[in-house]
Amino acid sequence: MRKTLGLSTALVLCVALLASTAQAGKAKQNVTNLNFATYVWQPTTVKAMNAIVSSWNKSHPAIQVHIVPVDVNSVHDKLLTSFVGGSASDIVHDEAADIAGFTQQGYLANLTPLIPKKLKSEIPKSIWNVTNFGHKITGVPIMIQTYNVFANMSLLKANGIKAPTVTKPWTWAQFRAAAKKLTKNGNYGVCWGLRSPTATIQTISLNWGGQWNYLQNGKWVLKIGQGERTTLTTMHDMIYSDKSVDPAGVGLSGSAVLPAFFAGKCAMTIQGNYQSQGMIEQAPKGFNWAMFPPLKGQTQDQAANPQTLSISAQSQHKAEAMQFIAYALNAQNMAKLSAGDWLIPASPTAAKIVVKSTKHYGSWKNAVSAVPFFKKANWVTLGPYARWKAEVATPAFRQYLSNQIDLNKLTSQLVDGWNSIRG
Amino acid sequence: MIVSPRQKRTRGLQYGGLLLYMLFLAFPLLWLLSVSLKGPRELVELHPHLIPQDWTFSNYREALHGDIGIGDVTLLHAAWNSTKVSLLTALLTTVIGLPAAYVLARQQGLISRVGLGWILLSQMFPLILIIIPLFLLLRDLHLTDSHTGLVFVYVVWTLPFILWMLQSYVRGIPRDLEEAAMVDGASRLTVLRTVIVPLLAPGVAVTTLFAFITAWNEFFLALVLLQTPGLTTLPLLLARFVGVEGVVRLGPLAASALLATLPSLLLFTVIQRWLTRGLMSGAVKG
Amino acid sequence: MLSVAPLVRGIYLGFTNSRAGFGLKTSFIGIDNFTRLIHDDLFINSFKIGLIWAGSVTFIQFCLALGLALLLSQPLHGRWLARSLALVPWAMPPVVVGIMWKLVFQPQAGVLNELLYRGHLPGSNIDWLSDFTWALPAVIVVGVWAGMPQTTVALLAGVQSISDDLHEAAAVDGATAWQRFRTITLPQLRPVIVAITTLDLIWNFNSFGLVYVLTLGGPGHSTELPMLFAYNEAFKYGEFGYAAALGDAMVVVIACILVFNLWGRLKETTA
Numbered sequence: 001m002r003k004t005l006g007l008s009t010a011l012v013l014c015v016a017l018l019a020s021t022a023q024a025g026k027a028k029q030n031v032t033n034l035n036f037a038t039y040v041w042q043p044t045t046v047k048a049m050n051a052i053v054s055s056w057n058k059s060h061p062a063i064q065v066h067i068v069p070v071d072v073n074s075v076h077d078k079l080l081t082s083f084v085g086g087s088a089s090d091i092v093h094d095e096a097a098d099i100a101g102f103t104q105q106g107y108l109a110n111l112t113p114l115i116p117k118k119l120k121s122e123i124p125k126s127i128w129n130v131t132n133f134g135h136k137i138t139g140v141p142i143m144i145q146t147y148n149v150f151a152n153m154s155l156l157k158a159n160g161i162k163a164p165t166v167t168k169p170w171t172w173a174q175f176r177a178a179a180k181k182l183t184k185n186g187n188y189g190v191c192w193g194l195r196s197p198t199a200t201i202q203t204i205s206l207n208w209g210g211q212w213n214y215l216q217n218g219k220w221v222l223k224i225g226q227g228e229r230t231t232l233t234t235m236h237d238m239i240y241s242d243k244s245v246d247p248a249g250v251g252l253s254g255s256a257v258l259p260a261f262f263a264g265k266c267a268m269t270i271q272g273n274y275q276s277q278g279m280i281e282q283a284p285k286g287f288n289w290a291m292f293p294p295l296k297g298q299t300q301d302q303a304a305n306p307q308t309l310s311i312s313a314q315s316q317h318k319a320e321a322m323q324f325i326a327y328a329l330n331a332q333n334m335a336k337l338s339a340g341d342w343l344i345p346a347s348p349t350a351a352k353i354v355v356k357s358t359k360h361y362g363s364w365k366n367a368v369s370a371v372p373f374f375k376k377a378n379w380v381t382l383g384p385y386a387r388w389k390a391e392v393a394t395p396a397f398r399q400y401l402s403n404q405i406d407l408n409k410l411t412s413q414l415v416d417g418w419n420s421i422r423g
Numbered sequence: 424m425i426v427s428p429r430q431k432r433t434r435g436l437q438y439g440g441l442l443l444y445m446l447f448l449a450f451p452l453l454w455l456l457s458v459s460l461k462g463p464r465e466l467v468e469l470h471p472h473l474i475p476q477d478w479t480f481s482n483y484r485e486a487l488h489g490d491i492g493i494g495d496v497t498l499l500h501a502a503w504n505s506t507k508v509s510l511l512t513a514l515l516t517t518v519i520g521l522p523a524a525y526v527l528a529r530q531q532g533l534i535s536r537v538g539l540g541w542i543l544l545s546q547m548f549p550l551i552l553i554i555i556p557l558f559l560l561l562r563d564l565h566l567t568d569s570h571t572g573l574v575f576v577y578v579v580w581t582l583p584f585i586l587w588m589l590q591s592y593v594r595g596i597p598r599d600l601e602e603a604a605m606v607d608g609a610s611r612l613t614v615l616r617t618v619i620v621p622l623l624a625p626g627v628a629v630t631t632l633f634a635f636i637t638a639w640n641e642f643f644l645a646l647v648l649l650q651t652p653g654l655t656t657l658p659l660l661l662a663r664f665v666g667v668e669g670v671v672r673l674g675p676l677a678a679s680a681l682l683a684t685l686p687s688l689l690l691f692t693v694i695q696r697w698l699t700r701g702l703m704s705g706a707v708k709g
Numbered sequence: 710m711l712s713v714a715p716l717v718r719g720i721y722l723g724f725t726n727s728r729a730g731f732g733l734k735t736s737f738i739g740i741d742n743f744t745r746l747i748h749d750d751l752f753i754n755s756f757k758i759g760l761i762w763a764g765s766v767t768f769i770q771f772c773l774a775l776g777l778a779l780l781l782s783q784p785l786h787g788r789w790l791a792r793s794l795a796l797v798p799w800a801m802p803p804v805v806v807g808i809m810w811k812l813v814f815q816p817q818a819g820v821l822n823e824l825l826y827r828g829h830l831p832g833s834n835i836d837w838l839s840d841f842t843w844a845l846p847a848v849i850v851v852g853v854w855a856g857m858p859q860t861t862v863a864l865l866a867g868v869q870s871i872s873d874d875l876h877e878a879a880a881v882d883g884a885t886a887w888q889r890f891r892t893i894t895l896p897q898l899r900p901v902i903v904a905i906t907t908l909d910l911i912w913n914f915n916s917f918g919l920v921y922v923l924t925l926g927g928p929g930h931s932t933e934l935p936m937l938f939a940y941n942e943a944f945k946y947g948e949f950g951y952a953a954a955l956g957d958a959m960v961v962v963i964a965c966i967l968v969f970n971l972w973g974r975l976k977e978t979t980a
Contacts (some may be wrong), residue, residue: 069652071663077945082650084729084947085558085567105947106731195839251839251928313731387946391751395929404841433886434785441780441791444773448794448857454820455809470826471818545716547963549915551939552719552956555949559727560715579715640802642918647944658804662922677812680805691800692793 032063032320035089037079039070042277045340052333056324063320065091076386083107083312090315091325096130097305097380097389099139104383108138109311114322115140119329122347129376130304139308140325142334143343145272146294146302146370147204149175150279153288155182155267166369169293169300172207172234179244182267189244191257191266194235197397198389200270203305205231206375207297213378213385213418220382222418224411230297232400232407240403250401262287273367276342291363294370302370303377306346344368384421392417459483459677482678496652498679501660508570508656509638512577516585516634517627519578524589525619529598539590542583553580554647561648568650576648577638584637585630592626593619629694636687657683723954729947742954752955754930755938758845762934763913766852771906773853774860779894781861782868799858807922810851814838839928848920848932855919856912860905867901868894907970911963935959 040049053065068089070078076098082088083102094102102108115137120128123141131139149170156163161178164170170178179189194200202212210227213220224232239245246266249257254271255278261269262284279289294300309329311321327333335353338345344367345351351368379385392414400410453473459482461475486498527535557576558567566572596619604614642658649655655663661683664676723742727735746752777795781788798806813821816836825833837847871894879889895902917936920926926933926941933941935955943952 068650070650071652073663078650080729080947081647081944082568083731085562085650086565087568087650105729106733107729248834251836390941390945391930395927398928399841402841437780437783437785440776441785441788444777444780445791445794447854448791448797450820451809451813451854452797454813458812471820471823473820541713547911547960547967548716549936549939549956549959549963550917551936551943551952552960553715555722555943555953555956556715556718559949560718636800640800640804642802642804642921643940646921647940658802658918661802661808662804673812673818676808680808684801684805687802688797688800691796695796695800 031061032317034063034065034091034315034317034321034324035068036065036091036093036324037068037070037082037089038093039072039075040093040337040341041072042274042341044277045337048336048340052328052336056327060323063317063324065324083314086314088312088314090312090317090321092310092312093142093307094139094310095305095307096139096141097385099131099308099310100133100381101383101386102310103133103136103138107313109313109315109318110136110138111140111311111322112137114311114318116322116326119326122331122349124346124348124371126376127304127306127346127374130306130380131308133381139310140329141304141306141308141346142329143338143341143345144304144306144374145274145343146367147200147270148273148294148366149268149292150261150271150275151268151290151292152261152264152266153290155264159267163290164292166293166366169296171296175295176234176238176242176244179238179268180242183242183244187264188246188266189268190238191246191249191260191269192235193252193254193257193269193271194250194398194401195253195256196394197401198393199305201231201235201397202377202379203303204295204297206301206303206377207231207295207299209298209301211378213382215378220378220422222388222415224414229407232410235401236403236407239401251398258282273344273370274342276363276367277340291366293366294373300370300373301375302373303380304374305377305380307343342367344370384418384423388418388421392421455677455681458673459681461674463674482674483682485675486679486682496655496660498657498660498682500653501655501657502683504570504654505639505657508573508577509635511570511574512581512638513631513635515574515578516581517631520582520585520589520630521627524586525593525615527586528590528593539587542587545583550643554644558647567648568654570654573645573648573654573656576644577641580641580644581634581637585634588630588633589626592623592630595626596622632690632694636690639687719953720957720960722950723957725950725953727950727953729949735950738950742951743958745951746954746958751930751933752935752938755933755935758931758933759914759935761845762849762852762916762932763910765849766856766913767906767909769849770853770856770860770909771902774857774864777857777861778864778868779890781865795861796858798855801855803855803918804922806851806855807919810854811838811923814847838924841928841931844924844928844932848923851919851923852913852916856909860909863901863905864898867898871897903970907966910966914959914963914966 036053038049040046050067053067057064070093075094079088079092079094079098079102083105088107092108099108112135119140127141127144128137131137131141151163153163156178159182161181164174182189202210205212205228208227208230210225210229210231212222212224212228214223215221239247239250246257246260249260249266254275257266257269258275258278260266262282273291276291279287283289294302309325311318311325315321328337329347331347331349331353334345334347334350335357338350339354339357345354348371351371355364355368357364396405396410396413396417399405400407405413457473457475460478460480461471462477462479462481465471465475465477488497527538554576557579561567561572561575564572566575600618600622601614604618605611609617640658641656642662645656645659646662649659661676661680664679724737724739725735726738726741777791781792781795801809813819814837816822816834819837821837822833822835825831835843837843875893875897876889879893884892915936916934917940920932920934920937921940924932926937939952939955942948942955
């Protein structure tokens with residue numbers, strides 16, 4: 001008797017628990033429910049995103065949007081598993097370089113016929129190009145990051161160095177000279193966290209026209225030409241010849257060098273422009289910092305790799321999903337999002353609103369000044385890029401920057417790696 | 424007994440050795456405990472102390488009151504998910520495993536020998552060979568991103584080992600006992616109920632708890648199967664928290680890690696005596 | 710039976726081109742995946758790392774655990790404490806073990822570097838887990854720590870099952886402790902040693918969670934164990950068939966380890 005009793009209790013418990021796990025997915029009828037997978041993570045942006053979604057839900061009772069948060073560190077893995085598993089959200093938040101692969105695999109809907117005219121006209125064509133994969137746009141650009149110099153203004157002033165302006169930006173040569181001048185008494189001119197260096201290197205190499213990938217006889221090849229080489233040697237020389245970059249910081253992540261910057265151990269640091277948010281939150285009181293306009297090589301061009309919103313090919317409600325995207329990315333809302341992340345909005349109208357909304361050291365003016373220089377980099381739209389970046393480029397660049405391999409070895413590793421991955 | 428100086432020296436060396444082992448085993452744990460009791464200011468000190476200068480339980484408070492999770496998933500929420508999944512796994516494996524183990528232990532035929540061989544062998548296969556087909560199978564059943572699917576995978580995964588342990592317990596019960604009862608005229612079912620089950624109860628308890636701990640600690644399968652943060656289990660939550668570059672708050676992380684270990688540690692101390700005995704009788708004989 | 714079906718399907722998957730893609734059909738492609746594996750430098754690299762990792766973790770673990778088991782079988786005070794401590798890693802989730810050691814290895818506020826600094830020893834500014842040379846050794850230390858319980862328990866049971874008479878007889882004959890260890894303990898322990906080291910080798914070769922939390926296989930690919938490689942192939946790039954083929958290859962390796970050990974045992978019994 002005891003056994004049957006125990007068994008049946010166990011079974012009842014199991015059934016009850018199973019029922020409770022199964023219930024969660026059921027939805028109300030007559031309402032279109034859209035899942036929206038987003039990896040926004042800065043608290044300010046999370047707040048803005050939540051506000052946008054709840055105001056949409058209030059004004060559109062027939063189309064309800066539900067946020068599915070994605071962990072910012074594993075966006076790609078999680079999206080892939082959800083696509084393969086058939087549990088993908090209707091709307092997914094990713095970045096241009098990453099959706100190239102998903103587009104190739106057929107997991108993203110072609111948005112070209114769905115994008116409303118107004119949205120289309122608000123974002124410049126040069127930026128739309130980035131998410132256009134052979135006459136097929138699969139992502140709507142939201143916001144873009146640049147790499148900028150952040151400076152400790154007190155140290156610069158003490159050394160008689162004048163800050164650049166939007167009209168008179170620093171060239172790399174000027175930056176190097178300043179870094180050298182600021183390297184003294186055991187302190188360094190620059191702290192540069194290059195733990196994941198690939199995006200940084202490839203973005204700034206457009207300064208010298210370095211595209212990395214070139215179309216040759218119908219095939220995408222990887223070439224380390226003059227532009228690419230200048231980028232690499234400039235960085236390497238600053239660390240090992242000028243010795244103006246703190247070598248201990250090179251292996252760290254971008255935000256991990258901030259404490260040294262705040263402590264005055266280095267006068268400048270190169271960071272994604274979104275670090276403005278980190279500076280505001282973490283800088284000690286009275287710390288006088290500024291973000292400079294993008295550095296100039298031959299040009300101030302930087303590669304645009306915007307965050308994107310896409311629609312899953314598996315979604316049953318593509319038109320409704322696009323309606324929401326258009327709403328979430330209207331100029332007002334886009335401005336709110338980019339104000340939270342300190343990223344540059346893809347729409348110039350939104351950029352104007354952001355600039356008005358803040359007055360911190362003119363940083364936003366400097367950030368937005370980069371908009372005309374955004375160019376499409378070929379690597380952003382290539383399917384094999386994600387694997388090449390993870391498997392070949394990042395380890396090779398790290399070894400080069402930690403002086404374990406030379407430029408020739410690096411070049412052959414990068415090119416061979418590309419050829420074998422492209423197949 | 425007279426102890427020679429030589430023996431004394433050996434004893435001394437032995438105590439020294441034991442002490443070194445204890446240091447190696449306990450030190451990381453002590454450090455984790457120490458970090459979890461430090462305030463935020465002490466944690467960024469360039470030269471940390473082992474004993475916190477400023478005791479504080481604020482990390483534990485913070486760990487329990489949320490604020491540590493991804494999205495709106497708190498530690499308690501993840502703990503509830505883990506409890507649900509582990510409990511179900513433990514109950515289901517026992518319910519399925521018990522009858523199967525009985526048959527395996529009592530039948531002498533080829534099937535049971537092949538079955539036992541298979542169980543041993545299946546412990547050797549890399550997880551990736553099981554998870555990919557299971558993932559594709561669950562996809563067809565639309566169960567990938569759900570606790571039901573996770574429990575299913577856990578049951579499949581823990582069952583062989585549970586079967587192995589259970590059947591070794593059944594073997595430990597002498598056949599004569601059963602036969603004696605049968606001679607007395609009791610039906611097979613009555614025998615099962617009155618003789619086998621009471622004798623087996625401690626063994627079953629141990630295996631059930633072991634299945635619970637295994638599911639509680641499991642990471643890889645959950646990592647692959649779960650996407651929705653609301654479903655996150657404890658190990659997954661902790662692993663994600665580690666990943667966030669630069670913004671990791673070590674104090675609450677250490678506190679959460681300790682809290683997450685507590686249940687399995689407690690259960691483990693309860694069962695370890697039986698567990699090692701059961702394992703040994705299996706391993707040494709096999 | 711429940712575990713047979715997925716396994717068989719998993720083994721078969723290695724011979725197909727199964728991969729991520731919307732509406733893609735899977736077909737049988739023979740041994741293509743395996744030729745690709747052999748030519749994949751990253752796989753060869755991860756295989757080597759797997760061998761180094763499994764070999765050194767198993768070996769160090771065995772030496773340490775044998776010492777601990779011998780000590781624990783002595784009538785020492787406080788051995789219950791050491792005994793319980795030795796079991797703790799077993800009950801801890803691998804993720805927590807990873808977090809804990811990450812805190813130990815931290816470059817700036819970590820306790821290891823602080824100890825090195827106070828002891829005026831070299832290496833106090835190494836970022837252990839993201840250094841190309843040191844990451845693998847560091848990860849191995851954690852592997853040894855985490856796997857101590859199983860090995861110790863097995864060896865302890867073996868040591869205790871050796872009859873005291875043998876030792877006493879030898880002691881009467883004037884054998885030193887070392888001689889007794891070599892002529893009695895080791896030969897008597899042999900079956901247990903073979904069993905536990907074989908199991909350890911296989912477990913370690915297949916391990917995943919610990920290193921995933923500690924380094925994600927980095928820096929570069931310097932700690933990328935075969936399972937991490939397979940995980941990336943399957944769940945980062947969606948190459949399910951290829952990842953399964955790697956699993957198949959691992960099964961062959963494991964079969965080799967088993968056969969090798971059984972063969973050793975057979976020779977033992979016939980000799």
